[in-house]
Amino acid sequence: MPKVGMEPLRKRALIDAAxxxxxxxxxxxxxxxxxxxxxxxxAALAHHYFGGKEQLILATMRHLLNELGQDLLGALHNARTPSARIVAVIAVNFSAAQFAPQTIAAWLTFYVHAQQSDETRRLLRVYARRxxxxxxxxxxxxTDRETALQxxxxxxxxxxxxxxxxxxxNGAPEAAKAIALVEDYVTTKLAASERSRAAL
Amino acid sequence: MPKVGMEPLRKRALIDAAxxxxxxxxxxxxxxxxxxxxxxxxAALAHHYFGGKEQLILATMRHLLNELGQDLLGALHNARTPSARIVAVIAVNFSAAQFAPQTIAAWLTFYVHAQQSDETRRLLRVYARRxxxxxxxxxxxxTDRETALQxxxxxxxxxxxxxxxxxxxNGAPEAAKAIALVEDYVTTKLAASERSRAAL
DNA sequence: TTTTATTGATTGATCAGTCAATCAAGAATA
DNA sequence: TATTCTTGATTGACTGATCAATCAATAAAA
Incomplete structure (x- = not known):
């Protein structure tokens, strides 16, 4: 046997590089x-391991999705109450790993790529649905089902x-500010729905 | 003069085609x-009139921005009260012209392009700021300034x-639903801020 | 004629993908 | 132990396709 076991290392290195x-x-x-x-x-090695550019791109996307999924699982693991779970879901989206400029830029390009690639669109749907x-x-x-979905x-x-x-x-808010904005939306809406139910 | 006045017609046709x-x-x-x-x-004519691909793309973007600006002006013209103006701003973003699949797809690509092109980023900032x-x-x-900005x-x-x-x-163009969601956010937040001020 | 409009043909650059050839490390063999 | 296989790992060179950009030439209107 030759120098063996390089495949997973190279694949990972190529995905990170991508x-x-x-x-x-x-x-x-x-x-x-x-x-x-x-x-x-x-470049030849990239083709050797992934078969082509498109497959390398898709593998990269799956990796990002998987990372996000893992982060989500971890965050939900310690959240016992519904509101803690909501806070956790929001926080994951703005965690350091997910909110890194490069990661965000990569996500954005995938959103555009989804308009051309069915598989990319399918993967993004999985993330959105989760x-x-x-x-x-x-x-x-x-709160009630209808309000919750809204x-x-x-x-x-x-x-x-x-x-x-x-x-x-842009003058885009930082992670902490972004979290606060989203959480404020949720709490304001929940408070409003409580009040409307109390009024019945 | 020869067959004259083709330039604006061709430019417009090329932008629409883009x-x-x-x-x-x-x-x-x-x-x-x-x-x-x-x-x-x-293709040679496109280069003749625009000088290059990048400039054609930028002209296309300016055209979309201008259209959006015109729509906004028109919508605000008939809005007399602050809340009518808010409704108008929201509505413009989801108007038939702006919410057409092709227009949305074009906007999305421009967002990505902005990461590479300073001029594109500048143009998008103009829109966002407006x-x-x-x-x-x-x-x-x-409401108070701070809440308003939030x-x-x-x-x-x-x-x-x-x-x-x-x-x-894939399908389901739900402009009406989108408008309702955004308007609900604004009205809920405004109601909450009124209540908090009444409590003082 | 002069100017604008318009295009086919061409060029030079860029890239994804292919391939034949090397490299190296462990296994088999003597 | 030393030598020769075997095979995954790896790459440089090449190819075919694509595209932006250029240009010289033609058409047509004034």
Whole structure:
């Protein structure tokens, strides 16, 4: 046997390099050669392990999704009450790992890529559905179903919007401010729904 | 003078073709030849009138921004009260013209392009600032400054988020639902701030 | 004729993907 | 132990396709 067991290491290095390269450039218009160089290997090796650029991109996306999923699981693990779960879901989206400029830039390019690639669109839907169902479930324990779904929808949209704004580095709010804004939306809506129910 | 006055017609046709082509493809990875063909002219003519691809793209973006600005002006013209102005600003963002799949797809690609192009980023900032200041101004007549800025921030983020989400949906264009969600956010927040001031 | 409009053909650059050839480390063999 | 296989790892060089940009040439209107 030759120098063995390189495959998982190389794949991981290439995926990390892809995130960095895409994130720095802010575009999927990165060459395989650029990614490979960032990973310290040849472009041919990237093709060897992934089969093609598209598959490398998809693998990169799956990796980001998986990371997000792991973060979410970890955050929910310690959250016992519904409101703690809501706070956890919001916090995960703005955690250091997820809110890093390169990560955000990469996500944004994937959103655009989803318009051309069915598989990319499918993967993004998985992420959106997971976030939504986690939020909606926790909210339904605090208010009626209809209101819960509405808040979940609004929360998701606001989070995505804060993401996109942060990617442009406008006067975009920092993570802490973004969290506060979203949490304020949820608590205000919950308070309003409590009041409307008390009035019945 | 020869066959004269073609320039503005051709430029407009090329810009319209660019919006259609970019919107349909969902990417800035469209060739000048594709845009030119969609406009019914040769690729060389596109270069002749715009000087290059980047300038054609920027002209297209300015056109979309201008259209949005005109829509906004028109909507605000008939709005006399602050709340009517808020409703108008929200409505403009989800008007038929702005919420058309191709337009949304084009906007999304520009957001990504902004990460590479300073001029694109600058143009997007102009749009964001205009929306924000219009909202913030109207809101400050209904609540305190700090709360007004917070609501304006949240509203802008939510609108952007609904945009990006709409771009990924296969069907179900729900402009009305999106408007309702954003308006609900504003009215709920305003009601809460009124209550908190009454409590003083 | 002069000026604008318009294009086909061409060029130079860039890239994804391919391939044949090397490298190196452990296994088999003598 | 020393030597020769075996095979995954790795790459440089090459190819075919694509595209932005250029240019010389033509058409047509004034």
């Amino acid at each position: 995130i960095r390269t895409i994130g720095e450039r802010g575009s999927l218009d990165v060459t395989v050669a650029q990614i490979a160089q960032e990973a310290g290997v040849s 976030m939504h169902s986690n939020l909606a479930y926790a909210l339904q324990q605090l 808040i979940a929808e609004g929360t998701g949209a606001m989070i995505d919007g804060l993401y996109i704004r942060h990617a442009l580095r | 919006i259609r082509t970019i919107g349909e493809r969902g990417s800035l990875d469209v060739t000048v030849a594709q845009i030119a063909q969609e406009a019914g002219v040769s 929306m924000h200041s219009n909202l913030a101004y109207a809101l400050q007549q209904l 609501i304006a921030e949240g509203t802008g983020a939510m609108i952007d988020g609904l945009y990006i989400r709409h771009a990924l949906r």
